[in-house]
Structures are given as structure tokens and as C-alpha cells.
Amino acid sequence: MLDSFPLPDSQHRFVSGEPFSHAEREAVYRAIFTRRDVRGQFLPDAIPDETLLRVLTAAHHAPSVGFMQPWNFVVVRDPARKRRIAEIFARANEEAAMMFPEEKRTLYRSLKLEGITTAPVNICVTCDRNRAGPVVLGATHMADMDLFSSVCAVQNLWLAARAEGIGVGWVSILNETEVKSALGIPEEIRLVAYLCIGKVSGLHASPELEQRGWRQRVSIADVVFDDYWGGVSSLVSKHQTRSVDVTPWLIDPLDSECSGPT
């Protein structure tokens, strides 16, 4: 099943220093820059087992603190369980709407923020904080490193899925205790991410929340510093002189059925 993407063989101590070709590097950036949080574009088509296994294997090869590998992946396809999660979302989302100032509430309620029942597959990503015993190499001084490891697994999965033509949406408006109860997850295990996964009719060219006017992309000039907090970056001053072009894989319009936000 993994014929085309065999895993590293640990008998070899070092990988080759062979650099990525220009085309290979471009492919990695394509996955990164066109990855989207999908909510409304899921198709009901089944995901082939081998595809799902490849993206899970990619997740399982994320970095983890002390090589702890604290993650589990609960692959939810049972419609009844998905409906239960959707109900948990609906309750939380109504609570969430009420937390926003009144002037933002209408826009908030108009946003589609999950595809739990329309996506053919959901994956719940967890963190077992006790997997490596009470003291974990690398987590002695930063206590959240185990949770962060599971997050790295999510991002690996997301980029692998993008390369497979599979969309991923991360649903975080959920009560952790209720989700764990719905999936039989033990109390001591942490919920890290609840992902909706499936083939898509298309992907937004820029984040949906940007297109809908919720928030804008921050300038990279505001997030990169040199040497200390607030240090003006020489990298960024060069960057600001450049215009942004469109790549070939961004120019094809999608079919009309998904031309509007959902």
C-alpha cells in the first residue's frame, strides 16, 4: 500500500545530502501556500484507504518531544458519531456567537465554520501526556511540548492531504469533555484537534476569513524581527520592494457551483 511512498529505513544512519530539485521545492511551497481550512467545499466521495493511510503515516512522522509520539488518530466515519459531534459544535458555536460584540455577531453567525457531517471522514487527534513516563526529554522546562508535538502531526497531515487533493478543516469550537465522551476517549487524554477530511469541489485562493472581511493578512514586516523583539529586519525591508505575482496553479477559476462563499 505504501509502495509509492516507502518510509525511511532506519538501517541507514544518514539520508543523502542530495538537494531537492527546483520542482520538488516548488511542490512543497505549493502545498504550504495553497493549503486551506475547508468548511463548505466537501464532496461526499469516499477517500481511498491507501490515501488515508498515507496522510496518517505523514502525521505519524511529525517531530515529537523526546521522540514521545504522544498522538492518536481516531478516524470517524460512523454517521451517528459525526452527528453527535455536530451537535456538540452547534451548542458551542451558539455560546461562541454570544461572546462577540453585537456588531460582529451577525457576520460571525453567517460564517460556515465546520463540515463535520458533510466530510466523509473526521479525524480526532489527541495527546497522551503520559506516553513516555513522568519525565520527558525536552519537556522538562516547557510543559506544553507534548501538545505541540500532536499539533505538528496535524500540520503534517494537512500538507500531505493537500498534496493528495484532500481538503482538511480544523474544528475547534467544541467542548473537549463532550467530544471525548462521544468518542470514548479516556479522561487523561487531551483533545488537540478535530479535523474534517474529504475531497473538495475547490479551495479558496486566500483564507475564507480574509475574503469575508473578518480579519486581514498581517504584513510579514510586522512579524519578523532581527536579533531582538522590535529589531527592524533587513530581510523584510528587501521583501517590501517586491510585488506578488500569481502562480500558474492559481489562475484557473473553479466551476460555478462553488463560486460563492458558503
Added chain:
Amino acid sequence: MLDSFPLPDSQHRFVSGEPFSHAEREAVYRAIFTRRDVRGQFLPDAIPDETLLRVLTAAHHAPSVGFMQPWNFVVVRDPARKRRIAEIFARANEEAAMMFPEEKRTLYRSLKLEGITTAPVNICVTCDRNRAGPVVLGATHMADMDLFSSVCAVQNLWLAARAEGIGVGWVSILNETEVKSALGIPEEIRLVAYLCIGKVSGLHASPELEQRGWRQRVSIADVVFDDYWGGVSSLVSKHQTRSVDVTPWLIDPLDSECSGPT
């Protein structure tokens, strides 16, 4: 500077449904499966500005809760500041060694766990929890989503760096308050990751902690469940019947200077 990897243009609502070619997909998996946490293989060679800017731009295009983009990247090249961080590591690492049972302490102390002063560039990745105001879309019920967003940025950076032939090492054995003080980072900003970055003499074919006998790779059969916690996965039962091959980019031995662990 970004000529070869232009960014998405938000005037286009949807990206093309054009699938990744087999070669593009393989490139993404190559980055994921051969990414390593680098500690001992850094070369002193400078990283070209355009390369550094590309990997930072990849980080800046990570998913973030409510499109909050809570990250900053402090790019540290000043030797004096790197030495100060190395001292913070040394103190924390001695504390850490004492936390392990005596029988693991010798092995722990023999592991090289950072390349702070040997890597030409360090990048401190942070999270500004107040960037989007007191209520953040998507973070109303899972309070760590902002930290998790910054972690996604780290993983994007790591994979982009892999594609650029740049090694990354995540140093987490650090006292957060001391690091923030060394870099002038305000008290209310959280430290998420301290990364060592540079060209490398080679990469381990499998995680160094596995090669050194600290911990072994968990079987994917133990981390994937179907529908509920503990549910035996049909995906995994198929996987277990497959052997693992070696890909062409894993068979070249490296030059002798880095044939042993450091």
C-alpha cells in the same frame, strides 16, 4: 526575491482544482519523511537572505485560529545573544538531567540536544495571545488554539527548510522567562519555539533518539483507531502486511565526517 515562489493572489477567489502530479506529491512526502531535528550537523555557511525569507513566508502562511496570525519570528544572528541563549540552555539541561532516574542520566548527558551557537541562525517563534482582541473566533472553547497556530507555523518553516536543504533543530530545554529577557520579548508574549537553523553536513536517516536507543518508533497500529478510542483500524491491519522499502534518496551514505552521532 520571491520570484520563483510567488504568493497566492487574493483577487482569485478559488485556487485551481488541478491535482498535484505524482512527482509533486512525492516531493511533499519526501520533505515530511526526511525532516529531522538537527543538533550536531550544522555548517557555519551563511543562509542566503532569499532562502530565509522564503521559509519565514512559509511559516507566515500557516493556519491560525480566527486568522489571528499570532506569531512573531525573532531572527537571531548576533553571536553574543546566541551565547546567552546557550547558557540558558546549559543551566536548564543540567536541571533536566537530574530529573531522570540515575540509570538514564549517563545516556541523557551523552546526547547532543542543541546547536545554538554552531547554527548560523536561530529563530525564536512566539505567540501574541492578544493580537486579535479578547475574543478570538475558534478559540472560545479551546484556549490553546493560538499557541497551536504558532506551532503550525514552526512545522511549515521546518518542512520548507527541508526542501531548501536547510536543517532545523527545536530547542525546548529552556527557561521561558530567561529567553524572553535575553531577546527583549515582552512579558505577555509566549515563547513557543526556539529553533536553530543552518545548512547541514547531513541528516540522520531516522530520528537520532531512536538511533541512540532513547525511544523506539511506535507502530502506527497503536495510534490509529476506527470510530472510537480503541476501535481496531481496518486501515492499519492492511498496513501491517506491507514491508517497508528504501527510497532512492535514502541510500547514499554521507561523507565520513558525520558518520557517528554527536
